[in-house]
Amino acid sequence: MKNLIVILFFLIRMNVFSQINIDSIAFYMYVMHNDERTKNGVSKRYLSSNCKNAAEIHLNYLMKYGFGLRHSEDKVIYGKKVLPEPEDRYNLFNKDSVLARYADDYYVKKSAWVYDAEIATRQQINFNQNEVVSNKVVAERLMQNFKNSKAHYGSIIQNYSEYLSRGNFIVNYTTVIDNGLVQHTFYCVAIFETGYFLKNKTPYTGDYSKVY
Numbered sequence: 539m540k541n542l543i544v545i546l547f548f549l550i551r552m553n554v555f556s557q558i559n560i561d562s563i564a565f566y567m568y569v570m571h572n573d574e575r576t577k578n579g580v581s582k583r584y585l586s587s588n589c590k591n592a593a594e595i596h597l598n599y600l601m602k603y604g605f606g607l608r609h610s611e612d613k614v615i616y617g618k619k620v621l622p623e624p625e626d627r628y629n630l631f632n633k634d635s636v637l638a639r640y641a642d643d644y645y646v647k648k649s650a651w652v653y654d655a656e657i658a659t660r661q662q663i664n665f666n667q668n669e670v671v672s673n674k675v676v677a678e679r680l681m682q683n684f685k686n687s688k689a690h691y692g693s694i695i696q697n698y699s700e701y702l703s704r705g706n707f708i709v710n711y712t713t714v715i716d717n718g719l720v721q722h723t724f725y726c727v728a729i730f731e732t733g734y735f736l737k738n739k740t741p742y743t744g745d746y747s748k749v750y
Contacts, residue, residue: 558671558711558722560711562673563676563677563680563709563724563726564706564707564709565747566673566674566677566678567677567681567709567728568583568585568705568706569747570678570681571694571707572746574685574691574694574695575694578697580695582746583730584702584703584704584750585747585750586651586704586706586749586750587631587706587749587750588632588651588729588731589706590708590729591631592628592630592631592656592729593656593706593707593728593729594708595616595621595627596609596624596627596656596658596727597658597708597710597727598615599611599615600658600727605658605660608658609658616630624656625653628653628729628731629653632651632652632653634651650733651704651733652731652734653731654693654696654705654729654732655693655696656728656729657690657693657694658725658727658728659680659690659725660723660726661679661680661683661723662723662724663724664719664720664721665719666718667718667719671722676709677709680709680726684728696730698732701732701733702732703731703733705729705731706728708726708727709724709725709726710724711724712725
């Protein structure tokens, strides 16, 4: 009987957890953030692998050490490196460069993409064990946190006119089960970048969900 109870408990846990898909939540947030940009007359952002990798580093840091330092880090989490500022983490992955013209016969190499902003939030959401967890609802709750903050929302709808813009959202969560109540704490970090030094400064059309 005891073994049966244990098995049922784990089946319930697996059922609750299997409904949550962090990639789905993150993509919902990416689409929602582009919807906000469209509402404000701003061109959509493309998905960025640079931003995804850098955001994942900070998300892991926040989940391990908490939100005390906000966007800063003072402990080693990536190899043997301490990455104190968002731009430090972003530059680990921003390797693309272009030749930027400064005079008729003078060119220098510049990063094709430049770090723009990092935003982060967390949200506790409680569910009953038999309740269906909606990934879209989780995304909406996290996005609402960003919309409630003037600074965060400003980063979401930031517009640099003719320059290309990219970004990505990363989501993860921790869980505690207490007396039949499933307590999830969701964490989200997003990073944005701008293509200031790209030769073609006209925003291109295409699949905004394609990762570049």
